[in-house]
Every structure is written in structure tokens, then in C-alpha cells.
Amino acid sequence: MFAGSANRSARVTIREVAHHAGVSVSTASKALNGNGRMTEDTRERILKAASELQFRPNAMARGLLKQRSFTVGLLTNDTYGRFTLPVASGISEALVDEGVSVFLCPVLDNDPRRAQVNVEAMQDKCVDALIVSGRRADARLPIDLASLTMPIIHVYSECGPNEIGFFVDEVQGARLAVEHLYASGRTRVAHVTGPDSFDVVAKRIAGWREASRAHDRDPFLQPLTGAWTEAWGFAAAERLFANGVPSAGRPDAVFCGNDQIARGLADALALRGIKVPEDVAIVGFDNWEIFADAVRPPLTTIDMNLVELGRQAGQTLLELIEGRPVAPGHRYLPCRLIQRRSCGAGRDMS
Amino acid sequence: MFAGSANRSARVTIREVAHHAGVSVSTASKALNGNGRMTEDTRERILKAASELQFRPNAMARGLLKQRSFTVGLLTNDTYGRFTLPVASGISEALVDEGVSVFLCPVLDNDPRRAQVNVEAMQDKCVDALIVSGRRADARLPIDLASLTMPIIHVYSECGPNEIGFFVDEVQGARLAVEHLYASGRTRVAHVTGPDSFDVVAKRIAGWREASRAHDRDPFLQPLTGAWTEAWGFAAAERLFANGVPSAGRPDAVFCGNDQIARGLADALALRGIKVPEDVAIVGFDNWEIFADAVRPPLTTIDMNLVELGRQAGQTLLELIEGRPVAPGHRYLPCRLIQRRSCGAGRDMS
DNA sequence: ATGGTTTGGGAAATCGTTTTCTCACCTGTG
């Protein structure tokens, strides 16, 4: 044993591997990367030494040379984690096997200074790329991204047509929901949704209209816009099912802009003695399971496939990092329908 | 033109700053770090050059030399983000001004291989420390941490007495809730909570008992353990307020193990025509606002101060990284009461 | 003037890898 070899706190370097295998550092490096020319015997000896010593290359040293850090930054202002965490999970899934890690940078809307500090830290650390994500798809973060040179991808966050953005296909999701209601035999499908200042509200309304027209029907009533809350769903039920409204003028199904609205609406119906799904079917949006499962009966809803969204964003990020050309523009990923019981269990399942 | 292929302009290095200021690299470095000796004039010239060129030191180069990466890893299996996101936010707050960034490593319980890959990536990247966080405070992540040499802090995740862990003071939180109920004039405080396989359930029960005894009362009934769901809260109401139970045998207040249970219970009471807070007061636990605000009436509940928990963990992490001695052991941070209306608004506010 | 001390600033080593040269040696061919 050599002096100093007992120092277990220090990391094992390639130098020690080389010495252990009786070769030079350069040869060791080539063997470990499968690069240079050498006898099979030498290569095996080096590999064996490396695994015996549990050698792991220092990412900083490698990064310094390759001008790559094998890290990406994820900026988000979504403190609830409703959107960000599934997305981050998908991103991480796509990247971790390539040895790329994700920096989480929580950005508070009211603290642009800290946000800027975060961005600068990302620059200093030479992140290979940046992901910008948000709580709502039609707003930007309080950050100046124009001066950055690294590739940037937006996920559920506003971006221009020459940038790269991944979004949920809100229109298709809404169509899916409404088509499911028609397919279940409903004929009067109302729509209760969030504030009309949100782009997604307009898109979901559009999807609802398209699907209604596809069934040769005018959309039932006007869409009711309000807030993303249970309270609004509850209040909307009052409007749709007030005592004065004749039963033929009432919807027999409601497509809700999110699961919270659906929940509030379902509660109000229960209080009125209107049965779900017998009298009225409900479809929500989000598949936020903690809500969808708590509705009585459990809520059929639209899942936005956020994990998949993150995964695809991660894959595109890899291509960008490796310098392969990626066409700019927006990508819209399809939603899927999650059937529970608020539309009648199995009613339309062959 | 493809997105991302933008001018990957080379970074400004200290060499260019030095050249610009007409000094050597070493002098430039010293000026920028306030270290060496030189005329005030020289120092200012260098600083001016640096800011003109917008020089930012390369964190990888610095890290390589200092054997520090100015990053920490955050491992978590909390896919909902209920706990992790506030904690991460607090950690980031404490660290960002020190130039330390946070790697987010989502760990799926059913995918220990990916978890291990994540940990190895943290090692390769020489993170200065690791934070291990979880969905529940009495379980470990499917990761082998024993072989790691960097400092580790646990936040809301099981750890031994010789490790460093930050936890919520569940007992104090429960006491706070129950004391508030007594202070509001209630006398029969029941407790409905989650599965008794959770340590926090036992702790919250203990707090409930302590506070009851402090008011010279035996705890009212046995604690009802079940699930962390609204459905269980709903069902528990049936048990506590069944038709056969004489009104003197019914609780006039319920302390619930979390906000979801509280919500289910409140719903069930509403259906039975029992008024909150007039007939029965309710206190929840978690202050998960999306639930607490949706309860009718809005829920008085216990906030676990998770952001603060993260911030303190972050500060301790810094001390650990800088080599200052930190006593091992568990820290328990106090909860605070958030008053809404489910105990009677302002009833006990001076 | 001389010797010692401070002062300003630069040269060079270092961190751990990768990569490009370079070079000695071997093999086969004329």
C-alpha cells in the first residue's frame, strides 16, 4: 500500500486508477471512455482497477473541459407544485439516465431580485439548458431571459413563436370531455369554467363548442366563467339549477373547467337532491386526484399528462444540448380521459 | 434558423478581464476576491473591467479548485409536493444568496434503481451536502446513504439519533389546536385522525390528550383512527353524531388529524343539519389552503411552517458545509394556529 | 551609501479530466 492510500475521505481520482493499473493517466482515461487504442488486456486491467477503487469521474473537472455541466435549470413560480412537480418528475426521468441533473429554482412573483440571483447562479454554473415553467400557460416569469445564451424550453409557460414550448392541448382535452358526455347519451352539456382572463379558459370553451357542434347541437347555454374555485362551482350550480328553471332548460351534463369547480358543483347538486350521474353527469379537468377521488361520486376528468409533458420536454432538451437542430414552435400534447363514476360507471364502456 | 442554435458566444473569462485592465490573471483574481495587496487604483481598474465585460466567474473552475460545488441535492419521494415544495422553497431561500443551488431529485419508491442513479449523480457532481425529505416523517427513502461522505440533513424524513433531522413539533401543534378549542369554550373535544401506522398520528393523539388533561378533563372518547381522506372524515362523523347518540354524549368540537379529514367531517355535519361552528367547532391540521378555504365555513387549522423548516434546514446546511460543528439530533419546530371561521370567528380574540 | 523591510504585482502550481501529439516498437514487404 502506498502512503496516503488510507485517506478515505478524499475522492478516488483517475490518477489513482492509472497508478493502480500501472498505466498513465491518459491511457486510463481512454480505457474508461472506450476511446483510444490499447490491448484488450490493458483495457480490462484499467476497468478492473476502476471498479475496485469505485472510481467515479469528477463531473466538475469533466465539465470544465467539455464546457458542459450536465445540469439543467428549472425555473418555476408554481409554489403549489400542482403543475411543476409532475413536470419536473418527467424531466428528471428523461435526463437522469444521461447523467443530467435538474436545478430547482423556485421563483416568487413578488421577488424578482431573488429570481435574478437564481438565473445568474445558473449562468455561473454553466447549466446546459434552462426550462421555464409556470402556474399558468399564458404568463411569463419575472425574469429577463433575452440575455441568456443557453438553450431554453418553455413548459406550460408563455413563449413566442420562435421559442420552444410544450403545452397541453386544451382544446382536444375539452373535446374529449364533451364527446364522452355525448357518447354517454347526454344532450344538454353546459360548461362552467375559470376566469376569462386565462387563455386556457378560451381554449376549453372552444373545445366544448367544437364537440357540441360535431354532434349537430348548439352549445348548451353560454359558458359560465368565474374563478378556479369550489365556491364558484357551487355558485354556478345555483345559476344552472335554480328552482325557477324548468327541467327541460336544465343541463343533463356539465363539463367543468377544473376539478375544484366540478367538486363545488357536485356538492351543490347533492344539496339540491340532484343525483350524479343519474340526473346530471359531470366531467372535470386536471385529474388532481386528491379532489377527483373526494367528489361523491368520484369524478371522471381529463388528465393533462404532465409527467409525459415533462419527459418529452426533457428529451427535446437533450437534443438541443447535443446541438441537434430542433424546430422552434409550440407543441401541444394530447390529454386523456380518466373515467370514474360521475358520468355513470361503465355506461359507455362496451 | 433553428431555435437553440443561437450564438453560443464564449463566456468572458478572468483572463480577458486581466488583459482588459492591463494586469496579470493572478492580480485580477485577487482584486475580484478582495484578497491580495495592490494600489487602490489597480483594484478599481480591475473591478471596472470586470463589470464592463460582465464577467462572472465560472463555478466549475472554482469548484474544481476549492473542492466545493456550491450545490446541494434534495432527495424526495413526495410526488404531490405537499411537503416538499414549501420545504424546497425555504431551503432555496436560505441558500440562494450564498450562491448555493439546489438539485431536485424526485425519487420514486418503486424505482430504487433510478434513485441510486440520482445519488450517484450527486456524488459525481460533488454536491456539498444532501437533504433527504419525504412524504412522511417516519419512513426512509429507498436509498443507501451509509456510504456517502458528504453532510446529510433530514427534513421530514426518518433518521437516527446521531443524524441531523428537522421535524414538525406535532405534539405542540396538536396541543395548540385543542387548547384553542377549550379557550373558545368547548368542553368535549373529540379527535379524528389518520392511520395509526403513522408516527405523527400517535404524536397528535398525545398532544390532544395533554391539552385535554391540562384542562382537567379526560380526553373525550377514544381517538378515531382511519385514513388521511375526506371519506374517513365523513364516515367518522357518522360514528360521532349517529342518531342514537344522545346529544350530551356528542362532542362539541373535533380536532382532525388533517384538513382533508376535517373537510369530510364538515360535509357530513352539514348533511345532518349540524352547524359549524355553532353546534360543533372544528380544527384541522396542515393548513393546506386549497382545502382549508374550501370548507364551509373556512377551516381553522394548524400550519406546520414548512417554509421556515426548510429555511432553518438550509441555514444549518450552510454551517455544516463550512465545517462548523453542528450538534446531531432532532429539531422540532413549532406549529402555528391559523384562525378562520370553523371555531367561531374572533370568538376568543381579545 | 547600505542593509533591511514593506509593497505591488506576476509566475507557476494546482484541481481532475480529456484529447491531441508524439514516439518507440513491431510487423511485413521488397
Add this chain to the structure above:
DNA sequence: CACAGGTGAGAAAACGATTTCCCAAACCAT
């Protein structure tokens, strides 16, 4: 035997910063 071409492996130069020397010049006191 000479020479081209291939083969295996090492030396050294990067990458960008920090830090430890080290050395002139300037300054001071005798």
C-alpha cells in the same frame, strides 16, 4: 537489410479559476 505502415501507450496542453510563492522596486533608518 531498409523502409513503410500500424500499434500501443505516454507526455503535455488544455479548461478557468485560486493561491502560494517569489521578486523587483520603493522606502526607511542607520
